[in-house]
Amino acid sequence: MKTIKYLFNIIFLFLDLLLIFKKINKLINVVDVSVIIPIYNRDKFLPACLNSVISQSLKNIEILCIDDGSTDNSLEILKQYRKKDNRIIIVHQKNQGPGIARNKGILISKGKFLAFMDSDDCYPNNSILELMFNNAIKNKVLICGGGLMNFIQNKKSIILKKSNIYFTENKIVYYFDYQYDYYYQRFIYNKNFIKRKKLYFPDYLRYEDPPFFIKVMGLAKKFYALKKITYCHRISKTISINNKRAIIDIFKGIRDSLYISKSMNLYNLYYNSLCRLNSYFVINKAKYFINNEHLRTIISQIIKNIDYELLKKKKFIFIKNKFYNQLK
Numbered sequence: 078m079k080t081i082k083y084l085f086n087i088i089f090l091f092l093d094l095l096l097i098f099k100k101i102n103k104l105i106n107v108v109d110v111s112v113i114i115p116i117y118n119r120d121k122f123l124p125a126c127l128n129s130v131i132s133q134s135l136k137n138i139e140i141l142c143i144d145d146g147s148t149d150n151s152l153e154i155l156k157q158y159r160k161k162d163n164r165i166i167i168v169h170q171k172n173q174g175p176g177i178a179r180n181k182g183i184l185i186s187k188g189k190f191l192a193f194m195d196s197d198d199c200y201p202n203n204s205i206l207e208l209m210f211n212n213a214i215k216n217k218v219l220i221c222g223g224g225l226m227n228f229i230q231n232k233k234s235i236i237l238k239k240s241n242i243y244f245t246e247n248k249i250v251y252y253f254d255y256q257y258d259y260y261y262q263r264f265i266y267n268k269n270f271i272k273r274k275k276l277y278f279p280d281y282l283r284y285e286d287p288p289f290f291i292k293v294m295g296l297a298k299k300f301y302a303l304k305k306i307t308y309c310h311r312i313s314k315t316i317s318i319n320n321k322r323a324i325i326d327i328f329k330g331i332r333d334s335l336y337i338s339k340s341m342n343l344y345n346l347y348y349n350s351l352c353r354l355n356s357y358f359v360i361n362k363a364k365y366f367i368n369n370e371h372l373r374t375i376i377s378q379i380i381k382n383i384d385y386e387l388l389k390k391k392k393f394i395f396i397k398n399k400f401y402n403q404l405k
Contacts, residue, residue: 109137109210110265111188114196115178116142120150122197122311127154129199131162135207140165141182146172151196176278176285183271190265197311198262201226205307209265216249216301220294222264223303229312244302252294256346258334261290263308264300282323284330287350291334295341321369324362328375331359339384348393351383355398367403377404 112130116123130140142165144152152169159165168181179193190210200206213221224243241257244250270276274296278289294300331353338346353359366372380401388395 108139108188109135110190110192110206111139111141111182111186111268112192112194112206113141113179113182113186114143114194115145115175115182116147116151116155116196117145117172117175117178118147118149118151119196120147120154123151123154124158126194126196126199127158127165130194131158131164132203133200133206134204135210138164138206139187141186142167143178143182144169145175145178146170174280174282174285176280176289180277183268183277186268188268191268191271192265193262195262195310197313199309199311201306201309205305206265208303208305209307212247212301212303213265213267218249218299218301219267219270219297220264220300221303222300223305223307225260225263226306226309227312228309243306244304247303248301249299250302251299252297253343255294255300256338256343256349258287258291258338258346258350260308260310261286261293262310266293270297279330279333281326281330282320284327288330288333288337291337291341291343291346295337295343321366321372324366325369325372325375327359327362328372328379332375332379335379335382339387344387344391344393347384348388348391348395351388351395354379354401360398360400363400373404376401380404 114126114130119126127140127142130138140162142155144155144167146169152167155165155167159167166185168185170178170181183191190213192206192209194200209221209223213219241255242260242263271293274293276289276293276296278285331350334350335347338344338350363372363376380397383395383397385395
């Protein structure tokens with residue numbers, strides 16, 4: 078009898094130790110920030126991007142590089158950097174687009190916060206991640222970020238001092254007072270919040286980030302704004318969007334942004350999203366494939382569901398471009 082009792086005590090002790098080991102292991106594996114980088118044929122800019130991330134003063138990070146089926150030298154560059162820095166984790170997938178790549182990064186991430194980096198962009202200095210992380214923790218917010226700097230290779234950088242992408246003071250900002258939907262990369266996001274609310278990117282080739290950004294900000298309700306520039310966005314003259322699916326996805330993204338902003342009572346954002354329908358860029362691209370039935374259906378849905386009564390109440394005036402009249 079004593080022998081059996083002794084064996085049970087040993088078993089219970091073993092289970093307790095196993096539980097403690099799992100908890101310790103979980104704590105050890107948690108990093109401060111997971112930097113998620115989707116990569117598709119960016120071997121020309123990738124080294125500068127990776128150097129910007131690995132040189133950050135915040136060392137307890139993981140760098141999730143999602144190779145989205147690159148056909149250039151991007152994957153080889155990643156392997157070379159992986160040998161130098163074991164914080165780099167390479168995930169290879171067939172080409173599915175940046176949204177799916179980022180979602181995969183979110184799912185496997187171990188960080189307390191998530192940062193998103195495009196593979197041809199960089200951080201303005203080595204202390205940015207630490208600055209955002211420390212302020213997020215100190216101010217007990219789900220989201221923290223700052224301003225944006227546009228730059229062209231070998232040319233002068235441009236700091237955009239517009240009120241919606243540049244902040245004049247460090248403070249809590251309520252999204253209802255902000256209502257902007259671009260350049261989500263300027264911020265870091267609480268990982269548990271993202272996963273708990275199931276906030277993922279739609280499967281679009283283009284315009285996948287505004288719907289994500291609006292939904293995340295709308296549900297978080299507030300963020301901590303920093304005066305500092307926290308992200309450098311490369312302006313490329315080589316970007317050409319003549320892919321049918323990409324153009325269709327742009328209109329899907331606008332459709333989603335309109336629906337989300339209206340459902341969250343973000344009426345200024347609803348109007349601004351609506352105005353994007355009239356932009357030269359959007360209309361000019363749509364002309365290439367306007368005879369495509371799928372594209373026409375999505376555009377017709379958007380036009381049909383414009384809430385003119387809401388616009389009237391808010392004293393917004395929207396007149397759709399005559400280009401859309403042909404869809405009748």
